[in-house]
Amino acid sequence: MSKTANDPHERKYRAVGFCLAFLVYVFLLAPIVVTIPMAFGSANALTFPPDSYSFDLFKIFFSSPGWIDPLLESLRVALAATAIAMFAGIPAGYWIARHEFVGRRVIVGVLMSPLVIPAIVTALGLYLYLAYLKVSGTTSAIVVGHVTLTLPFVMVMVMAGVQKLDRNLEFGAQLMGAGQIRMFLTVVLPQLVPSLVSAAVFSFLLSFDEVVISWFLAGPNTITLPVRMYSALEWELSPVIAAVSTLLTVVSLFVCLIAVALKKSTPFDG
Numbered sequence: 001m002s003k004t005a006n007d008p009h010e011r012k013y014r015a016v017g018f019c020l021a022f023l024v025y026v027f028l029l030a031p032i033v034v035t036i037p038m039a040f041g042s043a044n045a046l047t048f049p050p051d052s053y054s055f056d057l058f059k060i061f062f063s064s065p066g067w068i069d070p071l072l073e074s075l076r077v078a079l080a081a082t083a084i085a086m087f088a089g090i091p092a093g094y095w096i097a098r099h100e101f102v103g104r105r106v107i108v109g110v111l112m113s114p115l116v117i118p119a120i121v122t123a124l125g126l127y128l129y130l131a132y133l134k135v136s137g138t139t140s141a142i143v144v145g146h147v148t149l150t151l152p153f154v155m156v157m158v159m160a161g162v163q164k165l166d167r168n169l170e171f172g173a174q175l176m177g178a179g180q181i182r183m184f185l186t187v188v189l190p191q192l193v194p195s196l197v198s199a200a201v202f203s204f205l206l207s208f209d210e211v212v213i214s215w216f217l218a219g220p221n222t223i224t225l226p227v228r229m230y231s232a233l234e235w236e237l238s239p240v241i242a243a244v245s246t247l248l249t250v251v252s253l254f255v256c257l258i259a260v261a262l263k264k265s266t267p268f269d270g
Helices: 008-039 056-063 065-098 104-115 119-132 139-163 167-175 180-191 193-209 212-217 225-236 240-265
Strands: none
Touching (some): 008 240, 056 065, 056 240, 065 139, 065 180, 065 225, 104 139, 119 139, 139 193, 139 212, 167 180, 180 193, 193 225, 193 240, 212 225, 225 240
16 A cells, blocks of 8 residues: 555545535535425425425326426427437538638637527527527527537537547548548448437437527427426426426436446447
8 A cells, every 4th residue: 555545644635525525416416305305295385395295296297288388399499409410510520520621710619609608698699680580489499599509519529529530440441432421421420429429418408408598589389398497486486396307307317327328338439
């Protein structure tokens, strides 16, 4: 055993670091610990701990069009935004990572700008632009808004994955007569499966949970679930929101577990 490991000061610092990390985790998990029991409480009020336990709040959620319709809208928007972001972000990320061209940094900066620009600024710009085109308040408008938010994350993950690939395999495929598209589909994409799974999962969850852009672009018939939850907190403080929060937490954990399982099952996952 090394001398450093036996040093009492080193052990003290490690203990302090462990305690700080533990407190941070407790602070982050406290809202979940509080919300989940409340979801099984009474349908009349939000109380912690609940006076009695039941599934009444979940029954109200699944039987109310005022909650189910926003849930379905969020699913439609998230699936469409993820599909478009993946379709556009995969080839764009690969091309940018593999080629040098004039204006590359400018293009990358423009594409990545939603990562640094405040969401409310992006939302306002999208609202004004889409309102001018007379499509604001539609599902398509929300999808466009979410694509601007999810596309940079897809490109970042794809570009990071491409940097880890063996470029000799691509050269070899081209020397054997494979065209650019065939080489990309048969050589590059299979190796990018872990990055693509992460990008798709992250994009879906990011779109599904997005509230600022959705709030600006939603119409009376295109309200997403996060916007509905925000309205419930602002105007009525409905106890059902505890059940919705619990369902979203479970769905997010389930999707992440599926992503981890898919990444481990791919032969290209290093």
